[in-house]
Amino acid sequence: MIDLQNVTKAYSTGVQALNGITLHIDKGEFVFIVGDSGSGKSTLIKLLLKELDPTSGTIKVNGVNLNKMKRRAVPKYRRKLGVVFQDFRLLKDRNVYENIAFAQRVVITPSKQIRKNVPMMLSLVGLAEKYKSYPKQLSGGEQQRVALARALVNQPNILLADEPTGNLDPKNSKEIMKLLETINERGTTVVVVTHNQEIVDQMKKRVVAMHRGVIISDERKAGYTQHEN
């Protein structure tokens, strides 16, 4: 599903963000990528989103070699990925319903389908009753749920989460993680970048640890289960 072979990424500033990463993530896996700031976690997410190109090495996602992907093919590729960020990145001038519907409009989904899909997603993340609220009327946890609903509404087969609990308290963090687990159980491959060690320890999933651009460990904790679809 996700396959990185000897990937390096050096920025024009001279910073070597990734240094020969080789990583394979199977379909239906739930993987944590952990590490300190500057370890290369976020660069890895950007490479997977094709926001950046690697300096060397190959990246294959869903069987497609990203190195050979043409610029105009990128939008179609991204539709198969869902992405959530630490800062939620919701549209502040639109309500919850519109934020999720927006993701569907971008990929030209018929209105009838949007009216069906959005409430379904809102129920999944437990915000069915708050569809009219604006982001600033919601708590951090709720905003992240909306971001999750938006990421999932186009039914991606991979969900990338970059520090999804970075702005949340422990209770909300736990709930978001529970939700990510549910999503994973439904068949979506989930990759979570985090430095929240407590959450990682509780979840008992595969953990890839990075330091200064290299993978220093890749282990499956006791009780780890892989959900195949």
Added chain:
Amino acid sequence: MFSLASVATMSACIFLFGIFFCIIQNFQYMVKTAEQNVAVTVFFEKDLPQEQMDAIGEKILARDEVSDIHFVSADETWEAYQKIYFEERPELAEGFAEDNPLANHAHYEIYLTDVALQGSLVEYLESVEGIRKVNKSAEIADILTNFNMLIAYVSVAIIILLLCVSVFLISNTVTIGIAVRKEEIAIMKLIGATNSFVKAPFVVEGILIGLIGASIPLGLLYYLYTRLTQYVAGEFNILTGLLQFLSVDEMFRILLPVGLALGVGIGFFGSFFTLRKHLKV
């Protein structure tokens, strides 16, 4: 709110363009009218038969530089002369009652299609057998030609300047629009929006700004131009012969499509190229 400011600035630009356009068009029209009154006069050799004069007249009329010719016989010339010089004392002319002192002054008044062509026509006329003298108004012709050229240069310079200002304004609007909606665009791109999906609202906005920004000043100019020509015709009727304005319909037959095309064009290209520069989608 920002679009409103863009419409206003665009309107101001098209309004200025319209004003210059009207001035230039009218100047050119006036110069053209004045040019039509510039004539070259040719006099014939002594006792040249009428048939030969007619033949020369036909040859002259066939020339490209010539828009019209007018034959003035010796008698008509003498009559006109008397009118000018002996109107108050007609008895002075009576001494020439039986004898036309201007018997050798039958001539053609030749009107030009373009005053700049006077030189080549005069050269030709001087080589025609049977023509004694060619009177030209070189100075007037030169002034009008130079004036016409000056207007053309100035107008092109002003129009280019206004176009640059308008494109810059639209470009600025789109740049700020992109900055304001940066987050939205980033989200759209991450979700998988195609390039055209991201660009379309900006291009449509640019075109709309151009269209509205052109329609308002064009409407205003139509009203002002009608009022101004009516006012000048009413208040300065002494100058009516000199100030020949194009009618509002004639003016807007050109200005309306040009203005609208300019607005839409600036809106489209301004936004399109700014998007290419600022949106690497």
